[in-house]
Amino acid sequence: MSANSPNPVLIIGGGIAGLTAAVELADTGVEVVLVEKSASLGGRVARLHQYFPKLCPPTCGLEMHYRRVRENAGITVLTLAEVTGVTGSAGDYEVEVRVRPRFVSEACTLCGDCERVCPAERPDEFNYGLGTTKAAYLPHGVAYPAAYAIDRAACPEGCKACEEACKYQAIRLNAQTEVRTVKASAIVAATGWKPYDAAKLEHLGFGQCRNVVTNVMLERMAAADGPTAGRILRPSDGKEPRTVAFVQCAGSRDENHLPYCSAVCCTASLKHAAYIRALYPETAITIFYIDVRTPGRLEEFGAKVQHDADVRMVKGKVARVEENPATGDLLVTAEDVLANRKSTEHFELVVLATGIVPETEGLPAALKPDECGFAGKNGSPGIYAAGCVCRPAEVSATVQDATGTALKALQCANRSVSHVR
Amino acid sequence: MKDARTVEPDVELIASLMAAGGADLKKCMQCSNCTCVCSLSTPEDDFPRRQILHAQWGLKDRLLTDVSPWLCHYCGDCTEHCPRQANPGEAMMALRRYLTGQYDWTGLSLLMYRSEAWAIGVLLAVSLVVVLLFTVPANFGFGLLSQAGPAARATVMLDKFAPKEIVHIGDTLLASLLGVLLLTNAARMFRIATRDTHIPLGVYLRHLPGFVVQGVTQKRWRECDAGDSFKNWLRHLILVTGYATIFLLVVVFLPWFQVQDHSFHWNSLLGYYASAALLGASAWMIGDRMAQSGEMHRFSQPSDWMFPGLLFVTALTGVLLNVCRLLDQAMPTYVLYVVHLAVAVPMLVVEVPFGKWAHLLYRPLAIYIAAVKKSALQTQ
Known part of the structure; x- marks a missing residue:
């Protein structure tokens, strides 16, 4: 640490929050180390088809961030990397980072030969398990860094097909995990979120009924680079559904599951209804809800979608989803509370609006989770949390939160080299 | 508007x-x-x-x-x-x-639900009346302890201590009183619940058999798909059959039920069944409530304890009384006889028309009312 330049700010998580904090901090001249657990930046946002309420693709936002990352020499990106320990104090942390090998170097040209010869498959985690990828895989279409990666856990014993096929000698299957120590003046934890495990909602049929999917899966289906190339298809028979039911609060606002409101699922389901109605004008949508929560400027978007006569809103929580094994259709039991009518209706596809669970894996111990599992904003002076690990929020709020957190981290970094306290 | x-x-x-x-x-x-x-x-x-x-x-x-x-x-x-x-x-x-x-038109039920003091007070008051009937040395026409005579002190002579003709009259009077109270309360329930629906006579008649079947079997309970509903239904059915059996033995067949000799009687079998059913089922219910097993037993109000608790004590004293009688223990038999009635009578007085036991009529009646209302609305 020189007299005038602080240690870098270390950011955990390369999703939209971590990326935002990284580029905003780097723009002030402070050095940044961005640590991402997976093979590519972008996180959950990279898996969206469109943002609400403007229904524009997230790639443009991500691309702008990636460009700023590329152009700013002050940002070091470590993918396949995890923070395994933090010592020291504000201004002078020592962070242990475990970097797993990618097995593919920067010489990769994305030619795809490795993928073609690869004999092994792995579940496509990026597409929430809808389909598989080869063990030699490109994380996704707009991956950053733009390079293949090899999932060695999925490789057959002794297979070297990709290494031999690569014309650029970019593949080194004997690469080893590396443990680095990174100096940091401040730490921003933006570990993000994961969808609630729908299999825990035993009465809602996920995992038992073939045509019950989750909202994040539907989002991937709607994406042009997704597993169904942008078409919404029933998993059981690949049919385009004529009736779709959305089950809101699938886990959220439920003291047996997630006691809090996940904040985004209502608008997300309305957005999904808009996708489906645009794709298939014949398809009727029913949204079962407890309350429609589209706060702030999202109210207008929600009202617009609900104005569609083929988007039926039913106030009542779905308690049971069962499958007709012959047709794969689903029987949904709910009460229309406003009409005081309990009924069981048929649908061809059911979408569970699962909620946001904070991703606390990799979260520094100083950021103690609250009773709902969300990280506190400030753990100790110098360690901050940003984005969905703190609270459930939509993308724009997360970006604002990350920008604000960047300021806190910057203050900490500057204090460490300044005599003025 | x-x-x-x-x-x-x-x-x-x-x-x-x-x-x-x-x-x-x-x-x-x-x-x-x-x-x-x-x-x-x-x-x-x-x-x-x-x-x-x-x-x-x-x-x-x-x-x-x-x-x-x-x-x-x-x-x-x-x-x-x-x-x-x-x-x-x-x-x-x-x-x-x-x-x-x-x-309940008397208002007693409300008082007892609202205040434990009232519930316990009424129970004790009725209990006291029963005890006094057997112990006050006056000529109320009862075979009072003091009048049983020296012979009855040496060997069990229940008919001297509590002549069954008199007890039978008492049983019948009590059953009639409680019946009238329960029926008038049920009539109020019926009138209130059907006041907003016109129901033709034919509909009432058509559903009457269902009412009887329901009252005897609680078969609608079997439609509940919860995990332990069969267990709860069966236990309840055992209790109901035991209760109905002992009711018939005491109110209708007392002259044959209250016996002095040691010979075998056809109705002894029924008595043994009823005792076992009541003891077993009520102990099981109390056990579940103490263990708070399942949602049904997680929260207990005084009225929930009173129901199986008094029933258990009644059945237990009935069994002990019979054991003492068979062992020819005169004084213990008489004391247990009084205790048995001093628990059973207040339990019936409080529970049947005013307390939790009223559901023996309210529940099948409600199912009947729901059925006739639905039927009437469909015909309209």
């Missing part, structure tokens, strides 16, 4: 229901998960979401005409899956306690 209607909410209602066990019902956010997980809740007779709303809003009139609380057998599935821990199962139980008080 010619259809405009003024709703007068009863602001006291929520407090009454919360006191009766519905303490969590204000937490309800009306998501209706409860109504939908319940296999007994139907589109025509849906519960508990709607009743909780009416309770929250103070719509007493709607609750009074609604028999749905009696259609619930408290499996607790609704409470288990309630996202707000609003405890809808216990809200239905609270409604049954509340409605029992509302149906």
